[in-house]
Amino acid sequence: MRRLLALYNIFTISTTLVYMMQNVEYHANAYIQWFWRVRDFSKVMQRRTLDLTKVAQLLRWTLIGGMASEFTVGILLIVFGVTTQNNILLGIGVGFIVLYPWIWAHLVLAPLMLGRYLIIRPQEAKLAEDATAVFGTHKGKRIAIVGSYGKTSMKEMLATVLGASLDVVATPGNMNVLSSHARFAKTLHGDEDVVIVEFGEGKPGDVASFSKVVQPTHAVITGLAPAHLDQYKTLEAAGSDIFSVTQFVSPEHIYVNVESNVIRDFMTEGLIEYNRDGVLGWRVESAKTDIYGTSFDLVRAGQTLKLRSSLLGLHQVGPLAVVAAIGLEFGLTPQQVEEGIAATRPFEHRMQPYQLAGAWIIDDTYNGNIEGVRAGTKLLADLEAKRKIYVTPGLVDQGDEVESIHGHMGELIAAANPNLVVLMQNSVTGYIQAGLVAAGYKGEVLVQVDPLDFYTHLDHFVAEGDVVLMQNDWTDNYA
Amino acid sequence: MKTIAVFFGGRSTEHDVSIITALTSVIKPLELTGKYNVVPVYITKDGRWYADEKLKDIHFYQNKDFASLLAKMKPVSLTLGDTLTLSVPTRLGRSDVAVDIAFPAMHGTYGEDGALMGLLDMANVPYVGCGLAAAAVAMDKVLAKNVAAENGIAVTKYVSFRREQIAENVSGVAEDVEQKLTYPLFVKPAHLGSSIGISRARDRRELENALEVAAHYDTLIIVEEAVRNLVEVTLPIFGSTANPTPALLEQPLTHSEDFFDFDTKYMHGGKKGKGGAKSGQSSASAQGYSQIPADLSPQLYEQAESLGLAVYRALGCDGIARVDMLIDSKSQQVYFNEINPLPGSLYAHNWAKAGVSKVELVEKLIGYALKRHTTRQQLATSFDTNFLQQF
Numbered sequence: 001m002r003r004l005l006a007l008y009n010i011f012t013i014s015t016t017l018v019y020m021m022q023n024v025e026y027h028a029n030a031y032i033q034w035f036w037r038v039r040d041f042s043k044v045m046q047r048r049t050l051d052l053t054k055v056a057q058l059l060r061w062t063l064i065g066g067m068a069s070e071f072t073v074g075i076l077l078i079v080f081g082v083t084t085q086n087n088i089l090l091g092i093g094v095g096f097i098v099l100y101p102w103i104w105a106h107l108v109l110a111p112l113m114l115g116r117y118l119i120i121r122p123q124e125a126k127l128a129e130d131a132t133a134v135f136g137t138h139k140g141k142r143i144a145i146v147g148s149y150g151k152t153s154m155k156e157m158l159a160t161v162l163g164a165s166l167d168v169v170a171t172p173g174n175m176n177v178l179s180s181h182a183r184f185a186k187t188l189h190g191d192e193d194v195v196i197v198e199f200g201e202g203k204p205g206d207v208a209s210f211s212k213v214v215q216p217t218h219a220v221i222t223g224l225a226p227a228h229l230d231q232y233k234t235l236e237a238a239g240s241d242i243f244s245v246t247q248f249v250s251p252e253h254i255y256v257n258v259e260s261n262v263i264r265d266f267m268t269e270g271l272i273e274y275n276r277d278g279v280l281g282w283r284v285e286s287a288k289t290d291i292y293g294t295s296f297d298l299v300r301a302g303q304t305l306k307l308r309s310s311l312l313g314l315h316q317v318g319p320l321a322v323v324a325a326i327g328l329e330f331g332l333t334p335q336q337v338e339e340g341i342a343a344t345r346p347f348e349h350r351m352q353p354y355q356l357a358g359a360w361i362i363d364d365t366y367n368g369n370i371e372g373v374r375a376g377t378k379l380l381a382d383l384e385a386k387r388k389i390y391v392t393p394g395l396v397d398q399g400d401e402v403e404s405i406h407g408h409m410g411e412l413i414a415a416a417n418p419n420l421v422v423l424m425q426n427s428v429t430g431y432i433q434a435g436l437v438a439a440g441y442k443g444e445v446l447v448q449v450d451p452l453d454f455y456t457h458l459d460h461f462v463a464e465g466d467v468v469l470m471q472n473d474w475t476d477n478y479a
Numbered sequence: 480m481k482t483i484a485v486f487f488g489g490r491s492t493e494h495d496v497s498i499i500t501a502l503t504s505v506i507k508p509l510e511l512t513g514k515y516n517v518v519p520v521y522i523t524k525d526g527r528w529y530a531d532e533k534l535k536d537i538h539f540y541q542n543k544d545f546a547s548l549l550a551k552m553k554p555v556s557l558t559l560g561d562t563l564t565l566s567v568p569t570r571l572g573r574s575d576v577a578v579d580i581a582f583p584a585m586h587g588t589y590g591e592d593g594a595l596m597g598l599l600d601m602a603n604v605p606y607v608g609c610g611l612a613a614a615a616v617a618m619d620k621v622l623a624k625n626v627a628a629e630n631g632i633a634v635t636k637y638v639s640f641r642r643e644q645i646a647e648n649v650s651g652v653a654e655d656v657e658q659k660l661t662y663p664l665f666v667k668p669a670h671l672g673s674s675i676g677i678s679r680a681r682d683r684r685e686l687e688n689a690l691e692v693a694a695h696y697d698t699l700i701i702v703e704e705a706v707r708n709l710v711e712v713t714l715p716i717f718g719s720t721a722n723p724t725p726a727l728l729e730q731p732l733t734h735s736e737d738f739f740d741f742d743t744k745y746m747h748g749g750k751k752g753k754g755g756a757k758s759g760q761s762s763a764s765a766q767g768y769s770q771i772p773a774d775l776s777p778q779l780y781e782q783a784e785s786l787g788l789a790v791y792r793a794l795g796c797d798g799i800a801r802v803d804m805l806i807d808s809k810s811q812q813v814y815f816n817e818i819n820p821l822p823g824s825l826y827a828h829n830w831a832k833a834g835v836s837k838v839e840l841v842e843k844l845i846g847y848a849l850k851r852h853t854t855r856q857q858l859a860t861s862f863d864t865n866f867l868q869q870f
Contacts, residue, residue, distance in 0.1 A: 357831045386834050446513060453511070460508045463836040 006042035014063035019050040070100045127182035134185040140192045146199045147222030149369045157323045161340030166193035176200025203231040211248040218253040224263045225371040229399030274322040307341045312351045315375035358464030365473035377416040386465030393424035393474045410435015424451040481579040483515045488522040491587030501584035504824040508837040530555040530567045563602035581606035591821045592618035605852030607844045608798035609820040617820040620669045627815045630793040637703040645694040663705040668697030710806040714787035715826040717799045726833040730773035771832045
């Protein structure tokens with residue numbers, strides 16, 4: 001009954017459909033794929049509610065009006081069919097009434113597509129044109145942050161360290177696509193020392209198009225891992241897109257994280273490498289990490305920088321080292337760099353530690369790639385704890401690699417040997433479990449049917465001395 | 480998937496506390512294990528039994544129309560056979576639910592005091608927590624002190640009276656008390672928990688008043704000598720009688736002249752106490768503001784922990800309990816005060832500090848329940864004779 005009401009109540013289904021469109025940022029393909037995956041529309045809106053923007057209200061009332069009209073026509077056809085004994089009209093009338101949620105779930109795309117082609121695209125083109133002019137005449141250094149993972153962290157680290165001594169601005173939050181770059185350009189004064197722009201690639205050609213607008217003078221390539229493979233199809237395609245930034249920036253101003261081997265296939269002459277061993281002749285020594293942060297020395301030609309950050313995990317050593325090196329290249333003193341690194345803090349939902357019921361929770365729910373899993377599980381293995389718990393729903397957008405990547409994820413989790421692994425019941429759960437079994441994991445595995453219920457009641461699972469690592473969290477459209 | 484029935488509410492002054500225990504420390508953790516079908520069995524203040532999914536939601540009880548909402552429900556009925564079966568009302572009639580494990584989450588009379596355990600023993604259902612005998616003794620403060628004293632465990636001086644004695648001649652009872660004990664005194668109903676009906680008496684007038692207050696709640700009243708230089712501590716314990724495991728000694732932060740009464744425990748989040756919190760060491764919980772672990776010397780801590788475990792064993796507790804103790808901080812003497820066979824919210828906040836999560840706690844308690852039940856099933860319950868033929 002609940003499921004039927006969720007589907008046939010015109011107001012409820014309209015809200016649900018617009019929520020689905022809003023959740024996938026009005027991308028028709030993603031919306032339609034999600035729509036046909038849903039078996040119970042009463043369970044779609046789990047994580048949040050519909051944000052009643054003007055577009056959302058317009059679409060919702062379009063749906064309500066359309067469905068109500070179709071329902072009315074259906075009734076009239078049935079009545080007319082019965083009174084005239086016309087079975088065809090009767091059948092069409094019944095069809096109208098039975099099928100109106102499906103019909104309007106698709107028809108609503110028409111105004112959406114029209115709006116996209118007739119209004120939004122021309123607007124974005126104009127915005128991009130204006131932004132290209134703004135960035136082209138900007139006097140400061142423009143740093144592009146590119147990569148499959150670690151972009152927001154790199155942006156925040158650079159902003160924190162350089163910002164202590166220079167006039168630095170950076171794209172806010174997760175605003176990392178063309179339209180948000182364009183809006184960001186409007187806020188610039190033109191005389192900032194450094195402008196940091198995050199490139200959120202999602203499909204082939206994105207990085208090149210962002211580069212044309214932003215015209216970066218420097219770039220940091222934070223890493224390469226399988227991500228957005230539903231669009232890129234292969235890791236090679238993703239790597240090619242990311243490295244297309246090298247066509248716009250001089251090699252001696254491009255810093256590449258070579259922590260993972262896959263990235264080496266894309267390296268070209270002159271690019272600056274960095275990893276947890278060092279960068280630009282600076283050598284990392286005495287690296288240590290615990291729940292309170294990470295510390296290391298950066299040594300070159302008799303000079304030593306003592307660096308200490310609240311960021312967690314040895315995988316942060318390379319990024320912190322390159323940020324320190326860039327700071328020195330940009331004219332900061334060693335003391336300013338040390339103070340800047342000391343001011344870096346874990347970013348929201350990215351290896352962010354907090355205490356709950358006496359346990360340490362490491363919130364890495366914005367992590368969505370296998371390299372992040374590698375870093376997280378290594379950290380979990382290194383930390384001291386009475387009991388270790390690992391929580392994940394798995395990774396999204398892994399394309400044809402979904403089974404092998406999640407199998408590998410299971411192996412990485414097993415290597416950290418947590419006492420308890422909590423998985424969320426979904427399409428990849430079996431692959432992770434298979435990876436755990438293959439790696440000989442002997443601990444407890446708990447599969448949660450209701451992720452939100454689990455996250456809401458996490459305090460029931462933990463006690464003093466526990467360390468819990470939560471990696472990734474699927475939004476409603478992936479559930 | 481096994482079915483666990485969680486019993487809560489009941490004809491007790493601690494009815495409301497029981498609802499919180501069931502909802503926060505039992506039902507939700509059990510559900511989060513993903514291993515059990517959890518059936519809430521709510522017993523009203525006048526003794527009607529209900530089983531409905533709505534009873535898992537605290538908002539149901541907080542609703543101003545709670546009584547009328549409840550009136551719309553049909554009560555559940557029980558069948559005792561080789562197990563306990565609940566006949567649960569459904570939209571289309573009734574559905575029989577066989578209970579595999581019972582989880583009493585009741586406090587005070589007609590539940591924690593052994594009454595429910597007797598029913599469950601008759602139904603041959605494994606259940607969590609102390610058995611009938613231990614629960615009955617633990618919930619009788621006089622009997623519990625008698626058993627403890629017989630086992631060489633230190634208790635404060637005490638006397639007890641029937642309600643009728645107080646009703647007939649409260650002055651005579653007070654005079655009797657004054658001949659045997661020294662002020663200040665504590666007067667308590669013998670069978671209630673959560674510090675309900677307890678008063679402190681410093682003179683004759685207060686004593687008579689306290690006796691009358693306690694007699695309002697119970698048929699048996701105990702009067703105890705107060706401990707000087709008082710430090711109160713409490714110790715949650717789980718496990719079998721033979722192998723109990725302590726949590727951490729907890730010290731309610733009340734002024735030495737106060738005591739850990741119902742208001743302090745449940746109504747003010749512990750703010751009534753004037754002791755103040757030491758940063759980083761205290762915790763505000765449903766049971767009030769307290770220090771975990773208690774701020775005692777290692778020797779005194781060990782002494783109190785040993786006494787708590789000795790009481791648990793002496794009373795034959797099995798499953799979970801909480802032992803309250805009184806310490807004279809000058810003489811370093813530890814006294815057994817009382818024992819609670821089903822502590823409010825299972826004292827989950829303390830177990831969490833001891834490294835046991837709520838989910839682990841309920842799973843461990845179920846493990847003990849099943850083990851005890853298996854052991855009891857192996858005992859002979861029949862003895863063949865020709866007695867009937869000779870009759």
